[in-house]
Amino acid sequence: MTGNPRFNFMHFMPYIHLPENHKDYPSLWVNFPNKYYDPKKAAALYDRYLDELVYADSIGFDAIVVNEHHNTSYSMMPAPSLIAAALLPRTRNAKICVWGTPPNLEYPNRLAEEYAMLDVMSRGRLEVAFPLGTGMEYWANPVNPATARERHKESIEIILKAWTQDGPTSHYGDFYTYRNLNPWTRPYQQPHPPCYIVGTGSPETIELAAELGFGYSAVFVTRKRAQELNNKLRERSAFHGKQIRPDQLPLGIMTYVAETDEKAEAEFVDHMRFFFEDGLRTTPNFLAPPGYLSIDQLKARAAVGDKMHGSFDFKAVSETLFVAVGSAEKVANQIGEWGEMMGTTHFNIQGALGDMPHWKVMKNMQLIAEEVMPRVASRAPAAHAIAAE
Numbered sequence: 158m159t160g161n162p163r164f165n166f167m168h169f170m171p172y173i174h175l176p177e178n179h180k181d182y183p184s185l186w187v188n189f190p191n192k193y194y195d196p197k198k199a200a201a202l203y204d205r206y207l208d209e210l211v212y213a214d215s216i217g218f219d220a221i222v223v224n225e226h227h228n229t230s231y232s233m234m235p236a237p238s239l240i241a242a243a244l245l246p247r248t249r250n251a252k253i254c255v256w257g258t259p260p261n262l263e264y265p266n267r268l269a270e271e272y273a274m275l276d277v278m279s280r281g282r283l284e285v286a287f288p289l290g291t292g293m294e295y296w297a298n299p300v301n302p303a304t305a306r307e308r309h310k311e312s313i314e315i316i317l318k319a320w321t322q323d324g325p326t327s328h329y330g331d332f333y334t335y336r337n338l339n340p341w342t343r344p345y346q347q348p349h350p351p352c353y354i355v356g357t358g359s360p361e362t363i364e365l366a367a368e369l370g371f372g373y374s375a376v377f378v379t380r381k382r383a384q385e386l387n388n389k390l391r392e393r394s395a396f397h398g399k400q401i402r403p404d405q406l407p408l409g410i411m412t413y414v415a416e417t418d419e420k421a422e423a424e425f426v427d428h429m430r431f432f433f434e435d436g437l438r439t440t441p442n443f444l445a446p447p448g449y450l451s452i453d454q455l456k457a458r459a460a461v462g463d464k465m466h467g468s469f470d471f472k473a474v475s476e477t478l479f480v481a482v483g484s485a486e487k488v489a490n491q492i493g494e495w496g497e498m499m500g501t502t503h504f505n506i507q508g509a510l511g512d513m514p515h516w517k518v519m520k521n522m523q524l525i526a527e528e529v530m531p532r533v534a535s536r537a538p539a540a541h542a543i544a545a546e
Contacts, residue, residue, distance in 0.1 A: 160502040161502065161534065162530070162533050162534055163404060164218050164219050164220075164525070164526075165220040165252075165254060165505045165506060166210065166213035166218045166220070166508060166522065167221075167222035167223075167224075167507050167509075168209065168210055168222070168223060168509050169436070169507075169510070170223070170233045170240070171232060171512070172194065172198075172199060172233050173431075174195060175193065175230060176193050179193075183438070184438060184439040184443055185435060185436065186228060186229040186293040186296075186438075186443055187229070187293050187296040187439070188296075189229065189230065193230075199233060203233065206509075209509060209519065210223075210244060210248075211247045212519060212522060213522055214251040216522060216526040216527075217530065218522070219252060220252035220253070220254050221248065221253055221254065222254040222256050223241060224237055224256050224286075225237045225257065225258045225259070225288075227297040228297040231436045238258070238272070241253045241275050241283070242275065245278050245279050251282070252284050253279055253282050254283075254284040254286070255272070255283070255284070256284075256285070256288070257286035258288075259288050259289060259290030260287050260312035260316060261289070261300060261305055261311075261312050262294060262298045265316050265333060266315060266316075268312075268316060269340055270319075270341075272285050272316075273319075273320065273342040273343050276344045276345045276346055277342065277343075277344070279345070281345040281346045281350075283345075283350045284351045284352075285350055285353070286352070286353040286354065286355045286374070287316075288354070288355040289306065289309050289356060292445045292446050292449045293439060293443045293444065301448065302447065302448045304448075305448075305449060307332070308332050309365075310365060311332055312333070313365075315333060315335070315338070318338060319340045320343065320344050321348045324338055324340070325339035326338050326339070351405075352369070352372070353366075353371055353372040353373060353374055353405070353407065354366040354369075354373050354374075358378050358382060358383075363389055363390055363393060364393055366390060366394075367390055367394040367399065368397050370397075370399040370401075372401070372503075373386070373387075373390050373401075373406060374407040374408070374409060374505065376409055377478075380477065380479060383408075384499055387406055387499050391500075403501050403502040404502050406501035407501070407504070408479060408495060408496065408503060409505045410479040410492060410504055410505065411429065411481070411510060412480075412481045412482070412488060412492075412506045412508045412529075413481075413482045413508060413521050414485050414488050414525055414528065415483075415484070415520075416484065417484055418483040418484050418487055421483045421484065422471075422483075425513075425517075426482075428510055428511035428512055429469070429471065429474075429510055429511060430469045430471070431510075431511035431512045432510040433468065433474070434468070434469050479495060485525075485532065486532065489528070489529045489536075492533050
């Protein structure tokens, strides 16, 4: 590993108080009845989750990560900018990462303004990611999924223009028209906050990240596939005359630490099961609405099937995805090895999965900060430098 490691703490903020009959529903996304949402219980969860993220800042995590989903108990963050704003006055050092709002589901000029506000209010602690959004989001928003990628690209173009060009300027595109693009709020960081693309490895998103010089993070793909995607991004970035740094490749790792390997599994596996079997449970039609995937990507998914939304086998998941569960020494070794394999120094720790109780989240964070992060930082540098070819 080259360079100082960076550790984020990511929270999904799930609504965990599901009804006894929730297994009767094939999907907890899109059409799971909102009558099961109790605002009083949700208010208590918000208080708890914000406290956990503030604690992450206080014990030395480098960044806090929040993201956006709609019509689901999987996440109570339909507006992550609001969560970020709530965190700003309570945190001091951690970067606030909104990873993020699909820009094609918003008015891009407004999103540019929101992010600029957060960047100014935090005095430059903001980072943003521009996901395309899961297929499920397009059942909850009036955007044609067949136009999603073109809207996504044009939205980012508008946001970058709003951030970097003196206004008033204009934009006449296929989906958006601005005669006076002149947002008064502009970013604190120049030319703009660090940006990433988040996706599942489609060639279109890799190419977009390479063209823009953005970082990239693959989610819910195998370790082998994630390594291929990082290598592809370096290759395409070099083609566009850009070089991807190790810190631009956030690696998501589902992490739980305890005193022994056995105790870690005993304390964590059931919550991970809840995350996969209940939090992520949805149907193929919601996951891939018509037009959302290219024909090639649709064929590729059909060939391997979907094993990430609604099914769970701890051994299989641990051998396939980035899952680090065990003692501090075991977890630190895994993270360090994966960092070298992936050519990254940037670790996005997912340590509050499923229906984990507060005490486990706090214990997990403390052990990661005190026992894992120093071990990873002390690992000998890799013999080779990571560079774009």
